[in-house]
Each structure stands twice: as structure tokens, then as C-alpha cells.
Amino acid sequence: MSISAVQDDKADAQEKRAAEQALVARAKSNDYGAYEQLYRMHIGRVYALCRRLCKDQDMAEDLAQEAFILAWRKLSSFRGDSAFGSWLYRIATNACLSYLRKQKPFQNSLDIDDTEEESMPDDVDGQMGLEHAISQLPHGARTVFVLYSLEGHTHDEIAGMLNIAQGSSKAQLHRARQLLQKFLS
Amino acid sequence: MCKGSQTSGAMNTIENRHETIRFDNKALVQVNDGIKMTDDTDNVNSTSASSGGLADAVELQLAREIRGLDREIMPQRDLWKAIERNIADYPQRKQFSLQRDWMPYGVAASLIIAITALVVNVVGIEQKGSTLLAADYAIDSIDSGYMNVRNPMVDQFRETNKNLDQATLDDLYRNIEIMAKARKDIETQVRANPENTKLVEMLMRVHERELELLKQDYSQPGRSL
Structure with missing residues (x-):
């Protein structure tokens, strides 16, 4: 990638950030149209996060919806220190984890001593296959895998979110990787 | 591979x-x-x-x-309608912020009006030979303008700080009560000594301090008495 292309990318990113900040400012003034634009900009990523974390399509839609409603209610406290998207994804993550914590299988699967491996589907192939394979991971392993490998959180952050030790987060990730590698090999 | x-x-x-x-x-x-x-x-x-x-x-x-993997996955149904219905019940509190923005200017303007009223009325009534009446009239004028500013600020104070724990709120209200009592005491002194301009200045400063207390948002981190 050339230097000028990198500069162009940087300028584009700054422009997008400024446009997003303007939309946030308008939304803070009760401009529902601006908030709808923010929704259209981010629903894809928010829903992908919810879908991968909680697996169930209907529940993922409900959680994505809840994330946007919560974000609206907290919008006045958003000071723009980070990108709106990052702030929104954190809200969505918390909404999903809050839901998952109430599920008994999730609580059980966070215990790394529960090493019962679940069989992976045989018919997985290519991109959709991996998506499906991720959805077949045990709750704990899938959650850590999504947060670490797809969302870019650190083990320290994940340990805090899930109220587990960092070592458990690493072990869950290792478990997820091993299961996914079965599909690839 | x-x-x-x-x-x-x-x-x-x-x-x-x-x-x-x-x-x-x-x-x-x-x-x-x-x-x-x-x-x-x-x-x-x-x-x-x-x-x-x-x-x-x-x-x-x-x-x-x-x-x-796709970074984005679109939900099968459009969630916006449901979101819009829900957030319509929770409008952003921008009006509240606007009120806070102009509040200091309102306070300053009210105090200027009150001081002007004090000077004009004291001079006018003193010319009629009634200093005591002039002091009473002046204090009533100040109080009237002051209360017009103070009362909405008390409401705003309650709204802004309603999430504070009870002990902190008790402390805040105790401080505001102390200021209010000081104001009343000075007003009494001004009525008794209408020619003492220093007392009038002190009264004005107490007014300002009390309004400052009410103006602050203690619910924000790092804010304290």
C-alpha cells in the first residue's frame, strides 16, 4: 500500500469520524433521523456481534435492538472520547453478556474444568462453514473466541467482563481454537 | 491447506x-x-x-x-421501527442542558437588576425621609429577583443530583440551609441598619454563594463541596 493511499485512508477515516460525531450531536438534540442514520451505519456490526455471541437469531435481534435503545438512553453521557461505534459495541457486548449470564449452560461452560468437547459438524465448508462452526462451539469457548479473535478484546478485558481469571479466558480460547482446527484439518 | x-x-x-x-x-x-x-x-x-x-x-x-468472516450481518427484520417507538418515550434531555447553559447569565442579569433596583429605590425613598422603609423595600426587591432565580435552580439541583446517595444529599442540603440562614440573618441586620452598605454587599455575596452551591452538579465525578 503506497503512502498516498494510506494518507487517503486516514483522511477518509477522519471524515467519517467527523460525520459520525455530527450525527451524534444531532441525535443528542432529539434528532431521530440522525439516530436512524447511526443505526443504519452500525446495525450490521452490532447484529453480527449479538448473533455470534448468543447464537439464537431472534434473541440476537432483540439484543441488538436493546443495545440501540440503551445507547439512546445513555447518549447524553457519551462524551466522544472514543468512536461512537466502539462505545455502542461495548453496550451491545454488555447486553449480550447480561443475557448469557442468565443462561445456565453459559455459566457452566465458563468453568474450564468442564472439558467435554462437543462434536463439530461434518458439513462445514468455507466461510459459511466457519460461521456455523463458531456457532457450534460451547458457550464459554465461543464467547471468549468472539470477544478475543473477532472483537479484539484482551484477555484482561474478557476476564473482567466474564468475571473469570485471565488463565480461564486463555484456556477457553485454546479450547475454541482446537475445536475449530478440527474443522480445518 | x-x-x-x-x-x-x-x-x-x-x-x-x-x-x-x-x-x-x-x-x-x-x-x-x-x-x-x-x-x-x-x-x-x-x-x-x-x-x-x-x-x-x-x-x-x-x-x-x-x-x-463478514464483519457485518444484517438482521432479517428491520429493527428501527421498534427502536424508534421505544426511544420516543425517552427524549434526550437537551432542554435541561440548555437551561444550565444560560443559567449563569440569568443569575448575573438578575443580580444586576436587583442591585439597580436597590440603588434606585433606596435613593428615591430616602429622599422622602424614610431610610428604614427604603431598606425594607430594597431587600424585598432583591429577594423577589433572587427567588425568581433561586427556585428553578432548586428544582434543577434536585433533578441533577437525584442519583446521589442520601448522606451526600443530606450534606448538600445542610450547606444550602446554612447559607439560607446566613442570608436571613444578614437581611435582618440590613433592615436594622439600613445605612450600613457593607451589610448590603455581604448580603449580595451570600446570595451569589448560595446560587453557586445550587448551580453545581455534584453527580459528576470529581465534584464535591
């Missing part, structure tokens, strides 16, 4: 990658136009699966698959 992957000991390069993909003990990071696999300092676990060329190749294949 994916085409285009090169395994070479500690470093593995896949062309045309543009972001970091992380694993249990490795991280794929962008280097120039390619990607190298490096030790990931965030994770010190080593695994048998990651040792050896074949295992690295499998990891790289997994990394490629992960990178190929």
Missing part, C-alpha cells in the same frame, strides 16, 4: 491482509503489504497445536477463514 501461505519457522506471511488477527499464542500483524505471525505478548500459553509447520499452517488457515 490454503494457497499463498508460506511457512518459515517463527514467521509466516500471507499477502494482502489488512488487519490483525489474534490467536492463542500468535498474532498476525500487517507488515508492509504482507502479514507476519509473531509471538503475542498478550498470551503466554504455548500449545502443542501451534508448534510445527503443519500446525502453524492450520492456524494460518483458521486465521484466513476468520478474516474472511
Whole structure:
């Protein structure tokens, strides 16, 4: 990638950030149209996060919806220190984890001593296959895998979110990787 | 095994990658136009699966698959209508902020009006030979303007700080009560000594201090009495 292309990318990113900040400012003034634009900009990523974390399509839609409603209610406290998207994804993550914590299988699967491996589907192939394979991971392993490998959180952050030790987060990730590698090999 | 992957000991390069993909003990990071696999300092676990060329190749294949995942997935139904219905019940509190923005100017304007009224009325009524009446009239004028500013501020204070714990709120109200009592005491003194201009100045300062107390948002971190 050339230097000028990198500069162009940087300028584009700054422009997008400024446009997003303007939309946030308008939304803070009760401009529902601006908030709808923010929704259209981010629903894809928010829903992908919810879908991968909680697996169930209907529940993922409900959680994505809840994330946007919560974000609206907290919008006045958003000071723009980070990108709106990052702030929104954190809200969505918390909404999903809050839901998952109430599920008994999730609580059980966070215990790394529960090493019962679940069989992976045989018919997985290519991109959709991996998506499906991720959805077949045990709750704990899938959650850590999504947060670490797809969302870019650190083990320290994940340990805090899930109220587990960092070592458990690493072990869950290792478990997820091993299961996914079965599909690839 | 994916085409285009090169395994070479500690470093593995896949062309045309543009972001970091992380694993249990490795991280794929962008280097120039390619990607190298490096030790990931965030994770010190080593695994048998990651040792050896074949295992690295499998990891790289997994990394490629992960990178190929859609960053965005659209829900099957449009969620906006339901969101819009819900957020309509929770309008942003911008009016509240606006009120806070002009409040200091309102306070300043009210105090100027009150002082002007004091001077004009004291001079006017003193000319009629009734200093005591002039003082009473002046204080009533100040109080009237002052209360017009103070009362909405009390409401705003309650609203802004309603999430504080009870002990902190009790402390705040105790301080405001002390200020209010001081104001009343000085007013009494001014009525008794209408020619003492220092007392009038003191009264004005107490007014200002009381309004300052009410104006502050103690619910914000780092704010205290």
C-alpha cells in the first residue's frame, strides 16, 4: 500500500469520524433521523456481534435492538472520547453478556474444568462453514473466541467482563481454537 | 491447506491482509503489504497445536477463514421501527442542558437588576425621609429577583443530583440551609441598619454563594463541596 493511499485512508477515516460525531450531536438534540442514520451505519456490526455471541437469531435481534435503545438512553453521557461505534459495541457486548449470564449452560461452560468437547459438524465448508462452526462451539469457548479473535478484546478485558481469571479466558480460547482446527484439518 | 501461505519457522506471511488477527499464542500483524505471525505478548500459553509447520499452517488457515468472516450481518427484520417507538418515550434531555447553559447569565442579569433596583429605590425613598422603609423595600426587591432565580435552580439541583446517595444529599442540603440562614440573618441586620452598605454587599455575596452551591452538579465525578 503506497503512502498516498494510506494518507487517503486516514483522511477518509477522519471524515467519517467527523460525520459520525455530527450525527451524534444531532441525535443528542432529539434528532431521530440522525439516530436512524447511526443505526443504519452500525446495525450490521452490532447484529453480527449479538448473533455470534448468543447464537439464537431472534434473541440476537432483540439484543441488538436493546443495545440501540440503551445507547439512546445513555447518549447524553457519551462524551466522544472514543468512536461512537466502539462505545455502542461495548453496550451491545454488555447486553449480550447480561443475557448469557442468565443462561445456565453459559455459566457452566465458563468453568474450564468442564472439558467435554462437543462434536463439530461434518458439513462445514468455507466461510459459511466457519460461521456455523463458531456457532457450534460451547458457550464459554465461543464467547471468549468472539470477544478475543473477532472483537479484539484482551484477555484482561474478557476476564473482567466474564468475571473469570485471565488463565480461564486463555484456556477457553485454546479450547475454541482446537475445536475449530478440527474443522480445518 | 490454503494457497499463498508460506511457512518459515517463527514467521509466516500471507499477502494482502489488512488487519490483525489474534490467536492463542500468535498474532498476525500487517507488515508492509504482507502479514507476519509473531509471538503475542498478550498470551503466554504455548500449545502443542501451534508448534510445527503443519500446525502453524492450520492456524494460518483458521486465521484466513476468520478474516474472511463478514464483519457485518444484517438482521432479517428491520429493527428501527421498534427502536424508534421505544426511544420516543425517552427524549434526550437537551432542554435541561440548555437551561444550565444560560443559567449563569440569568443569575448575573438578575443580580444586576436587583442591585439597580436597590440603588434606585433606596435613593428615591430616602429622599422622602424614610431610610428604614427604603431598606425594607430594597431587600424585598432583591429577594423577589433572587427567588425568581433561586427556585428553578432548586428544582434543577434536585433533578441533577437525584442519583446521589442520601448522606451526600443530606450534606448538600445542610450547606444550602446554612447559607439560607446566613442570608436571613444578614437581611435582618440590613433592615436594622439600613445605612450600613457593607451589610448590603455581604448580603449580595451570600446570595451569589448560595446560587453557586445550587448551580453545581455534584453527580459528576470529581465534584464535591
